[in-house]
Every structure is written in C-alpha cells, then in structure tokens.
Amino acid sequence: MATPLTADRLLKALRDEGLTVIEHRNWRTNNRNHKGPWGPTHGVMIHHTVTSGTANSVELCYNGHSALPGPLCHGVIAKDGTVHLVGNGRTNHAGLGDGNVLRAVVAEAEHLPADNEANTDGNRHFYGFECVNLGDGKDPWPAEQLLAIERAAAALCRAHGWSERSVIGHLEWQPGKIDPRGFTMNSMRARIADRLEDKAPAKPPVTPPPATSTGTYTVKRGDTLTSIAAAHKTTPDELAKLNKLGDPDKLAVGQKLKVPAKTQPAPPTKPSAAKHEPYPGAAFFLNGSQPAIGKKSPIFTAMGKRLVAVGCGRYTVGPGPQLGKADVNSYEAWQRKCGYTGTAAKWPPGKTTWDKLQVPKS
Known part of the structure; x- marks a missing residue:
C-alpha cells in the first residue's frame, strides 16, 4: 500500500531511472478522479496499445474514445523507448479485475493466482503503462522499448519500495485480456529484479541547454506541438516557452513558430576499440x-x-x-x-x- 506519487515525483522517478520522458499537453491534471478514488497504489500494470505510430497512440491514450474516455494510462512507451506522460491520477487502463490477484500483489506473493473474476477496481490501485504494439504476436518489441518498460516499472517500484512482484500484465489481472503479447511477464519481472538489485539508478540523460539560435517552422495540418518538438529534437515545453504560447494545444495552419536551429554535428571521435x-x-x-x-x-x-x-x-x-x-x-x-x-x-x-x-x- 502506498500514497500515489505527485506529478513531480513521478516525473523525477522516471528520469532518475535513465528514461527520456516527454510531458504531453496537460497530463498533470488529466485524470478520472471525478469517477472514483485514486489510491492507495499497490503496483504497476503493463499493456499494449493495439495501435501503431507514436503520435496517434499518445493522442488516443490522452483523450480516450467514445466507449472509453481518457486518459487510458499514465504513460505511453514508444518503440524507441521514449515515455510520454499522458495522465496523473485515476486513469481508465485496468478496469475490473480479480481481487485475489490484487491481494497477491499487495503481499508480493511469489506466484499469482488465476484471474478468473472481475470484481475489483484496478483503476484505483495500479499505475498503467501502454506500450505501442499491435499485439498480434508479429509486431516486434525493440530492445529499446523493452528496456524502457523495465526502467519505468523499476522506477515506480524503487520510489515505493516495492519488489518486481508488484508489476503485472493486464492479462494477469482481467479475465479475457491478452496484453502484453509478445513477451512474458515472468521474463520482464526477472529483468526488473536484476535492475532493482543495482541500488543506484542509471544516470539520467543530460537535458540539452535551451537553443541559442532559432529557425522558423510553418505549422501544417495535423501538426501538434509534440510532433513538431520531436522533429526538432526539443520538448513541447521548450517550444511553448520559445514562442510564448498561451495555449500550446491551439495551433493554426500556417502559423510561424520559432524552432531550434540545426547545429553542425561534432566530428566523429576515433573508436577506442x-x-x-x-x-x-x-x-x-x-x-x-x-x-x-x-x-x-x-x-x-x-x-x-x-x-x-x-x-x-x-x-x-x-x-x-x-x-x-x-x-x-x-x-x-x-x-x-x-x-x-x-x-x-x-x-x-x-x-x-x-x-x-x-x-x-x-
């Protein structure tokens, strides 16, 4: 049992574990808390999106759809290992699951019971990560993405003092679910256990300094601040600050935005083989x-x-x-x-x- 992390602590835990994290739109206040309580938290749940493409998957998980309002998770893990935060608080990712499984997670039991009932609110008790994958058993899981899943789950376990047994897949929680498909949760828990044995988290990536020179980008149909930022190796927050945007979600086709200017790459160093x-x-x-x-x-x-x-x-x-x-x-x-x-x-x-x-x- 644990008190849910604040948005700042969640962000810090992920970055301290060595992850590249993008804060998507108003993720800090995007939640379903009006539909029920959030917490106490007991673990981390892993899913696949059944979608392809980072931008589309992130928007879907942020907004949800007519049958299932968003946010649909706390973070979306892209194929390249980037984590996009889309929700903070109660999210629509776990649904009703087996109370016996929840009790086993709380006890950090060595083996989970079969999930044969749907009688317990999982949205209240689990952090959720949606991983971009079609879930057809053929769509590959790149090493960078699997490493990010390991790091994200370990980050939350480290922050709460949990072991790897507090991490489960949706298929272990709710009857009829198959996600994540393409790797086993036992193998992922083994990786998380290995990481947690190393008490010092990975050194976080160095955030590049703000651009000292800029170019100009013209907004096209379908562009979002997130997609523009990714294309120019920066973050949505930096672009919003650079352009003094009042509402970063409102972009107009034809609008001119300042973007970091391309810099000359450093000359390659000789290998130290x-x-x-x-x-x-x-x-x-x-x-x-x-x-x-x-x-x-x-x-x-x-x-x-x-x-x-x-x-x-x-x-x-x-x-x-x-x-x-x-x-x-x-x-x-x-x-x-x-x-x-x-x-x-x-x-x-x-x-x-x-x-x-x-x-x-x-």
Missing part, C-alpha cells in the same frame, strides 16, 4: 553446443568483473579465469538487461551485448 577486448566469436565460449565450462582464459576474469560492475554478477566467489556456471548465469542476466528474452538471452554471448559490455583488454 584498442582498450576493449574484441568479440572472440561464439565458438570461443562453447564446447560443441554447450558452455565451455572449465576453459581457462584471462578474458573470463575481465568479463566477470565487468558483469559485476553493471549489476549482473551472480558470483559467490570470483570471478576468475576458469569459465563456470556463475559466469554463464551472470552473462545471461546481462543479455536480459540489454533487452533480449527467451533463447536470445541464453549463452553464448552475442557480439552486440559483448561490445556494449566493453570488456577491458586482458
């Missing part, structure tokens, strides 16, 4: 099709130390130069942290995750 161990290939880590347990190399020591540094160490002793089961478990935790699930997260290391780990030359 010499400082890091190059990917030795999958065969280096295998004995046939199995992990090469017992193989010795200083690379394994350097790899293990990096896995500990990024919060994925699963060692009781070591790491050391001889490959062991703890190395395998630690690297699979790292691959899950990088957004991979199922067999894609299993041993051996892949080149993408190896390069991202930046193992020092041994």
